[in-house]
Amino acid sequence: MTKPVIGFIGVGLMGHGMAKNIVEKGYPLIVMGHRNRKPVENLISLGAKEAASARELAQACDILHICVTGTPQVEALVRGPEGILASGKAGLTVIDCSTSDPVSTLQLAQEFSQAGMHFADAPLSRTPKEAELGTLDTMVGADEETFARIKPVLECWAGVINHLGEVGLGHKMKLINNFIAMGYASLYSEALAIARKSGLSPEQVNAVIAPSRMANGFYETFMKWTLEQDENAHKFSISNAHKDMRYLSSMANAAGALNPMQAVIKNNFAAMEAIGEGDRYVPMLADFVAAQSGLTLSADKND
CATH class of the missing domain: 1.10.1040.10 (N-(1-d-carboxylethyl)-l-norvaline Dehydrogenase; domain 2)
Structure with missing residues (x-):
């Protein structure tokens, strides 16, 4: 069975380890360019590819992680001419691993749904050490179908996965x-x-x-x-x-x-x-x- 192509935006302190575990466990991985080139180059050396924008990345993958500072950064990646929504990629599943404002999360979920895309929130607990080891904790908000689709990918980087229910409950x-x-x-x-x-x-x-x-x-x-x-x-x-x-x-x-x-x-x-x-x-x-x-x-x- 062909594995889905995984996208990753935000390969910083936490994201690098998460992305590393995804590619090392056999998933095709595409990352978005990062101002700190060291983690990007490391992931490319492991087999990942690189996209220049969120729109380009979304068009090329099936499941896309966002792991950035917070809500303003997430919203900027989702909206706009070079954003994820602009990709028009029907069926795309987006996972927000950032710690975001749930009020925004619920609004974004509605926008993704209207675009024929799926959205889940899966924020993180523990530290960059566990991210590198693939043993983070995550708390997930997603409908049952979306959760079933993303769970094997979450298992690449999380040791404890709590599915709490509908979108927003994770954040x-x-x-x-x-x-x-x-x-x-x-x-x-x-x-x-x-x-x-x-x-x-x-x-x-x-x-x-x-x-x-x-x-x-x-x-x-x-x-x-x-x-x-x-x-x-x-x-x-x-x-x-x-x-x-x-x-x-x-x-x-x-x-x-x-x-x-x-x-x-x-x-x-x-x-x-x-x-x-x-x-x-x-x-x-x-x-x-x-x-x-x-x-x-x-x-x-x-x-």
Whole structure:
């Protein structure tokens, strides 16, 4: 049986590993040009081909992944004269693996349907390490027929696949997931600052928390910055965290749900981005919160 041709837009930190696993598992792969040529050239060396635009890519493939920063980037790739919709490729299935605003996701799903195309949202959980290993988690919103079509491809790069139901539910769940994660980041950062102001070191805090019921995978990677200055342990930027929390605020407003704690969490990341530190990674929020209490950076063990 001939395998479908897979397209991929966004071969960055997460997308490169996902695309690598697709082509290594025998699927024909076409990627769209990327400003960072290194991952593109690597995929081409593995057998992938390259398209110059989203329209050209859509015309050449059967299932197309989008893995970009967020909703504005997704919408720009879908619409316009060089966008996916302009390809006119009836039967094309598009999978949005970005963390996007569900309000936009539902609108795009309608536009794809009107064009005779299919749409699914399959945002990601875990890190670039798992992307390279092909063991990401994904939460999928798609009708049953679309999910059955894309599941073998998702299995190339995901170890855990949760089909939640209709289009949009994947992005909604991803925002809930990131709300919990960024809540952890905010809580850990404030707890560390209070501890340090009270005479406890980060090492002492970790000695108690790490072996306890309160530890988890997020805690482990988050603390690697404070304890070891390992900036690559948790590569998720402050600006992305802030973006996701803005999307969650929009989702809560649309649902008529209260979000007092989420508003405070969002503002932590908004404040850090506002002073020009949006490119730093989420564990570095601990330094930002510490500085607000007059503490030096976590790298300085002699406050």
